[in-house]
Amino acid sequence: MMHQTIKRDGVETIGNPHLSLEGINKKYGLVEVISNLNLEVRKGELIALLGPSGCGKTTTLRMIAGLIAPSAGKIAVGGRDVTHIAPHGRDMGLVFQSYALFPHMTVAKNVAFGLEMRGLSRADIANKVAKALAMVQLGHLAERKPRELSGGQQQRVALARALVIEPSILLLDEPLSNLDAKLRDEMRTQIRDIQQELGITTVFVTHDQVEALSMCDRIVVMKGGLIEQVGTPHEIYERPTTPFVASFVGRTNRVKGKRTGDGCIRIGSSMIRSARPAVQDDVMVMVRPHRIHVDWSAASTERQGETQNRMAAVLSRITFVGDVIQYHFDVGGTEFIVEESTKKSQASRRQGDEAVLSWSVEDTLVFGADQ
Amino acid sequence: MTTATFDMPVGAQKPSSTAGIAVALLLPIALVNAIGFILPVFNLARMSFNEALPGGGIAEAFTAANWTGLLQDSFYIELILNSIMVSLGITFATLLASYPIALYLHRASGAWRTFLTVLVISPLLTSAVVRTYGWIALLAEQGPVANVIAAMGFQPPRMMFNTTGVVIGLTEILMPYMILSLMAGFGRLDPKVEEAARTLGATPFRTFWRVILPLTLPGIALGCLLCFVLAISSFITLKLMGGGRVFLLATEIYDQAIVTLNWPLAATLSMLVLIIFGAALAVYSRVLRMIEG
Ligand SMILES: Nc1ncnc2c1ncn2[C@@H]1O[C@H](COP(=O)(O)OP(=O)(O)OP(=O)(O)O)[C@@H](O)[C@H]1O
Ligand SMILES: [Mg+2]
Numbered sequence: 001m002m003h004q005t006i007k008r009d010g011v012e013t014i015g016n017p018h019l020s021l022e023g024i025n026k027k028y029g030l031v032e033v034i035s036n037l038n039l040e041v042r043k044g045e046l047i048a049l050l051g052p053s054g055c056g057k058t059t060t061l062r063m064i065a066g067l068i069a070p071s072a073g074k075i076a077v078g079g080r081d082v083t084h085i086a087p088h089g090r091d092m093g094l095v096f097q098s099y100a101l102f103p104h105m106t107v108a109k110n111v112a113f114g115l116e117m118r119g120l121s122r123a124d125i126a127n128k129v130a131k132a133l134a135m136v137q138l139g140h141l142a143e144r145k146p147r148e149l150s151g152g153q154q155q156r157v158a159l160a161r162a163l164v165i166e167p168s169i170l171l172l173d174e175p176l177s178n179l180d181a182k183l184r185d186e187m188r189t190q191i192r193d194i195q196q197e198l199g200i201t202t203v204f205v206t207h208d209q210v211e212a213l214s215m216c217d218r219i220v221v222m223k224g225g226l227i228e229q230v231g232t233p234h235e236i237y238e239r240p241t242t243p244f245v246a247s248f249v250g251r252t253n254r255v256k257g258k259r260t261g262d263g264c265i266r267i268g269s270s271m272i273r274s275a276r277p278a279v280q281d282d283v284m285v286m287v288r289p290h291r292i293h294v295d296w297s298a299a300s301t302e303r304q305g306e307t308q309n310r311m312a313a314v315l316s317r318i319t320f321v322g323d324v325i326q327y328h329f330d331v332g333g334t335e336f337i338v339e340e341s342t343k344k345s346q347a348s349r350r351q352g353d354e355a356v357l358s359w360s361v362e363d364t365l366v367f368g369a370d371q
Numbered sequence: 372m373t374t375a376t377f378d379m380p381v382g383a384q385k386p387s388s389t390a391g392i393a394v395a396l397l398l399p400i401a402l403v404n405a406i407g408f409i410l411p412v413f414n415l416a417r418m419s420f421n422e423a424l425p426g427g428g429i430a431e432a433f434t435a436a437n438w439t440g441l442l443q444d445s446f447y448i449e450l451i452l453n454s455i456m457v458s459l460g461i462t463f464a465t466l467l468a469s470y471p472i473a474l475y476l477h478r479a480s481g482a483w484r485t486f487l488t489v490l491v492i493s494p495l496l497t498s499a500v501v502r503t504y505g506w507i508a509l510l511a512e513q514g515p516v517a518n519v520i521a522a523m524g525f526q527p528p529r530m531m532f533n534t535t536g537v538v539i540g541l542t543e544i545l546m547p548y549m550i551l552s553l554m555a556g557f558g559r560l561d562p563k564v565e566e567a568a569r570t571l572g573a574t575p576f577r578t579f580w581r582v583i584l585p586l587t588l589p590g591i592a593l594g595c596l597l598c599f600v601l602a603i604s605s606f607i608t609l610k611l612m613g614g615g616r617v618f619l620l621a622t623e624i625y626d627q628a629i630v631t632l633n634w635p636l637a638a639t640l641s642m643l644v645l646i647i648f649g650a651a652l653a654v655y656s657r658v659l660r661m662i663e664g
Contacts, residue, residue, distance in 0.1 A: 065570050096566075101564075102564060113573075114571035
């Protein structure tokens with residue numbers, strides 16, 4: 001399914017969004033924690049809010065849910081302005097970062113609450129609650145109180161409670177943060193399946209980039225109350241528009257360089273090219289560790305291809321991480337990390353070995369040094 | 372031998388000494404309680420089985436006459452029931468008046484909360500006598516309250532020297548206790564939980580009934596227990612606001628002890644109040660177990 005995106009006033013707009021935030025601003029006293037946030041989410045889309053702690057993800061989610069009012073701006077759902085609608089009139093499901101289960105109700109009662117508020121029949125409620133609890137693998141704990149559950153179990157109850165009402169918009173605030181790796185994988189798939197099946201527009205807050213990349217249609221990268229970039233996981237990973245995005249999503253090597261007259265970039269004594277031209281004289285060059293190829297036998301470093309960048313390097317340290325091995329190279333005083341899948345032949349590498357690092361011009365990200 | 376002690380946590384090394392410290396710390400309060408409370412109560416209990424002689428004399432005896440006489444006298448039965456009903460009424464009125472204030476205080480934060488809390492506690496710094504006289508001035512026949520009611524075109528009811536006056540006065544006097552108890556019991560009320568209810572489609576009204584009220588029940592139970600006990604044993608406000616025309620347990624005990632000089636009967640009535648306290652406490656713990664269960 002392809003959607004056209006149009007740039008308007010530097011803001012990406014999509015035709016007929018289900019959820020739209022326009023010029024959202026949030027101030028606590030004099031402190032502005034969200035500044036001019038514009039975002040449009042399609043019907044049925046799973047969008048991730050990704051960013052470091054304190055960047056305003058929860059605040060944004062709470063404004064969408066109607067729990068706090070924006071200081072300025074407009075929130076619309078399906079074309080209807082809901083900025084001043086109370087939370088119970090918005091038909092949204094919210095999973096709180098701190099779960100917020102009802103401590104005086106059993107697990108089953110917690111999950112049933114939203115359905116009761118919607119006036120469903122007892123039989124329907126019992127049916128849906130049982131299904132929702134089975135989905136999060138908690139059917140056997142239905143009669144427990146929240147305080148008798150582990151953190152991860154509570155988190156899954158919160159998830160079931162929000163999903164069971166099949167809201168028009170689902171808001172998830174780090175809903176998997178307390179689960180072990182295996183359960184988290186299962187829950188990711190579950191959330192994704194349900195979300196797709198019911199076509200629920202979902203905003204998923206996370207600071208786990210793997211989660212954002214693997215399960216979301218689009219990612220919104222935030223920093224300090226501002227949107228840094230919005231794009232598909234592929235766009236965010238391959239074509240980050242700011243150095244922050246490049247280093248926050250996936251790992252990256254960074255090195256300072258200078259633009260030269262012929263459109264090349266000089267790093268120390270080496271010259272490299274980048275896919276997009278440098279916009280300033282002082283630039284920051286970034287390359288992902290696993291996109292670099294190590295040539296241990298190459299003799300010449302002078303031969304720069306049209307499509308490949310090459311630099312001489314000295315091996316300074318090896319870190320073995322199981323599936324991957326990390327080589328730390330010294331490239332004219334800057335550390336470059338290269339990642340390879342582990343294989344037997346690597347055992348012979350020693351500190352001080354010389355090699356030539358090469359990577360595609362396409363994989364060379366370049367930003368202004370002061371960006 | 373010496374190396375073994377290194378593995379033990381601090382404080383666990385000499386269990387006997389910590390127990391000793393605990394006893395030493397508890398001793399003063401235990402002693403005060405024994406002398407100031409247990410002993411007098413024991414005396415009172417003994418007194419209630421003595422025989423009252425006409426003219427204020429007491430004969431050492433061991434008779435249940437005071438108790439049986441009390442429980443067969445319809446005047447006393449009514450007095451007891453009346454006292455319980457009026458105290459329950461006062462407790463309920465105090466709860467209604469205090470609950471919104473406590474809820475607001477629970478949600479307030481920072482300097483504003485501190486300021487309001489001090490405001491709530493401040494009446495406790497003045498004596499109940501002074502505050503009762505304040506109410507007498509307000510509720511008197513030609514007082515400001517009566518004048519306002521009259522100005523609105525209604526016939527002002529009697530608000531002094533009857534049960535109405537007692538209820539109004541005691542409700543106000545007990546409010547700080549109720550508010551503090553409620554706030555102490557509101558610990559489980561996390562604003563996030565209310566928000567969760569709202570996002571799940573509950574109106575503010577239903578959020579209150581289904582979430583806020585159940586979560587504040589422990590506070591309500593504590594506040595009601597405390598206010599009921601204080602109401603049924605309060606004397607000064609009852610005496611002043613009742614103007615000698617409202618007869619409840621506390622005034623009756625006073626009259627029997629001071630006016631009629633029938634100490635065994637006064638002791639019996641006092642023990643009865645103590646029994647009512649015990650019953651209230653039993654109800655309280657029962658309710659608490661129901662809430663927590
Ligand atoms: N009630 C408040 N009063 C003042 N400042 C607040 C309040 N709530 C949040 N903030 C500030 O707003 C900023 C954004 O907070 P928010 O909770 O949205 O962060 P977050 O992105 O969800 O972080 P995390 O990943 O740690 O949950 C933070 O700097 C925080 O200190
Ligand atoms: Mg957060």
